Amino acid sequence: MPDDILEPFRALLGEGGVLTAPDMLARYTLDHRALMQGETPAVLRPRAVEEVQGLVRLARRHGFGLVPQGGNTGYVGGATPEPGRRQLVVSLERMARIRAIDPLNFTLACDAGAVLADAQAAAAAHDLLLPLSLGSEGSCRLGGNLGTNAGGLQVLRYGMTRDLVLGLEVVLPDASLFTDMRSLRKNNIGIDPKQLFIGAEGTLGIITGVVLKLWPAQSFRATAWLQLAEGAPLPEISALVRRESADLATTFELISASSLGLVAEMRGTPIGLRTGPGGAVLLELQASSARIPLDDVLMGTLERLMEQGWVEDAILAQSEAQRREMWTIRETIPEGEKHAGGSFKHDIAVPVSRLTDFLGQAGRLLAERMPDVRLSFYGHVGDGNIHYNLVVPKGEDRLAFSRAVEAGIAHDLYALAIGLGGSFSAEYGIGRFKRDLLARYTDPARRALMATLKRGIDPDGVMNAGAMLEDGAA
């Protein structure tokens, strides 16, 4: 490609606005899990909304496609430019400003390029909470969180990213600007177009700004590590916890013995933190006021769980250090899998009431089909989300193992989840890696509607072609 075709982009975006050197491009073209080597002529780094509009105009004029990219921390290749597609990456990393915090309205407005942890910190500086929280929060950016409708660790109480969004600003594929940056909890003025862009993975436009709901800082916490009894019923436990804790639980995370084992192999076993025969649960309650006797509420809840025979033993965090230790285990599981050689990840969701069914049937399927494979399952079971991962056996090639899992069991696990009213993608999204799953497991009427929307808003297919939808779908 002749380099001068990028000149208009350089003129628009200025110094550092157009990256083309191979060593500079590397961190934008390889996906986070190193499963796909992408390719792009350049990475564009606008500094303002008008520059985003300008680059969309230029891309259209010069026949480039665009791939919006946040922190490049996604699991499904949704932000990786595809070889052969002539796609420019658009990174909003130079648009990372916190625009405004309104403490009396409990809202934060910021550029879509803001790193999630920076937005959290900006809220915390006003004694407020931005509850979106996930492993990659130090590097993921809000535009990516919005594009994927990120879930994470506090969905149980605060919902998905969509539930936090009040306002949105999007540069559309025709370079026009859709601005809906009001910070209102109530604004019923008909069809709500901003909902479309949440979870659309950059296929309908480039999100440039967002207004998010905040909460009072949750300065008071009570945390426990539960050792589950044999056959402890997760749905019943989860329901009891919601009721007894008055929905103050922010975290209800299952940790299987096998997942804890992976962590222990990497960093040793933390003293006393064992799983029971049914696994372990990390349970945390939070409140913004000292008037809520959180320790009592937690103790009372645990007593009820023990009375039922569902919990064998429980450890209450007596210090922030002990709480951190519990959390570190949970947060280290993905790294533990990586350390053991990587994993094939099934990002399953089922109705909470069907968790026991899923785990039972999936376990039998695995024992039958791949009895020697090491399983790591854990997740946000308070929301019905299980990460049901198969660890790459020592010495085996990662990609070859992936193919074997796909051929041997993955589709049956997905079909099992879907048969129980569940999903093959709880929180990771579709991107480029799960496009075939979307085509296979999703209602044709839904796909037809998605295609209609794509065609209506991006008739020329400028935005993130190859992600989510089949070519020719729109």
Add this chain to the structure above:
Amino acid sequence: MPDDILEPFRALLGEGGVLTAPDMLARYTLDHRALMQGETPAVLRPRAVEEVQGLVRLARRHGFGLVPQGGNTGYVGGATPEPGRRQLVVSLERMARIRAIDPLNFTLACDAGAVLADAQAAAAAHDLLLPLSLGSEGSCRLGGNLGTNAGGLQVLRYGMTRDLVLGLEVVLPDASLFTDMRSLRKNNIGIDPKQLFIGAEGTLGIITGVVLKLWPAQSFRATAWLQLAEGAPLPEISALVRRESADLATTFELISASSLGLVAEMRGTPIGLRTGPGGAVLLELQASSARIPLDDVLMGTLERLMEQGWVEDAILAQSEAQRREMWTIRETIPEGEKHAGGSFKHDIAVPVSRLTDFLGQAGRLLAERMPDVRLSFYGHVGDGNIHYNLVVPKGEDRLAFSRAVEAGIAHDLYALAIGLGGSFSAEYGIGRFKRDLLARYTDPARRALMATLKRGIDPDGVMNAGAMLEDGAA
């Protein structure tokens, strides 16, 4: 119109499925506020999803438009068939089945024709809460709540209708069925088309089914009536209440002295329940567990409000009867306005932080322009939603007064709200009465997107023409 053109509909919908007698049509053709006399050849009453698909096919074949109608309790004429448009009303009142309740998943699935109160009762029978709650809950139907994204009395804690929806089933304008009735909290599979139909006021399809989130029954409550001091700052009070009550507040309703006066004129002054110089607030906390000391939390919160000098006096409900009395006042305000001769309703929202600004500036505007008019303002100020209503003066014609308000002050009040980052329609929607306001106050890019979506999904304009969008917009 020759009557036999309705024969195919009769054949499809059976006995009682097609109403044409004028006395039978009356309750479907006049809007709830008796502001618009609609007109229709017939009301269609399907019993099943397939019948809804069938009637859409027939309507297309015979050149009828369709107006979906729930309980006909809307405030903006969104479900009223327009004279001259040849629109059939589609009422789902014979599709009112609760399909399933999953107590361990905290979800309820039902037909869109279910009356809200019936759905609430079905949840309550399982010791669960469906938190959507509004004045018309005894007659409004869920399809209407979804179409208008209803707000109501508990938005502060649980959000708008949209926030409660997990699944949706919609018959599209081409008679195909979009089914997304999964009951998952996490299901990230790309663009989420169901979001489009929520708040679309029946302009994109006919909602036939829904899956809603439930909560544990909130069996424990603490309720107080607060008399606000002169100049008490609502934004600061609201923020303090959120923080001190650990967001257990489900209700934070402002009642102005004038609104209380209207209630008193109708049914006498309830003993002891007065407003302070700054009005009154009805505050209620709820919890699902007796482990939360709600009375203490409420008392502590009130003490802090009094220390600040914002609350002069407060009455805690000592019995369910006293609590009911407080609630009856709040719920009777619309009736009080009606009793006094009706009102012109401004359904305003502003960011909570701008409430003081809005009330101050609006009050000055009113004193200047219409000094003799009686004001009734009240509302869900915890969400920034104020019903800022002007009471029709004794003996004056209601419609003439409406025209005078529109010419004299309404647009300036809307402009004031919008200038403060607010909205001219917090929860009522657009329908047929606010179409001109949408055109006047909404960003052209938003309207263009709405038109694109309408065109994409309902290219022939079958669904609820005349509502929300201008003719020719799509």
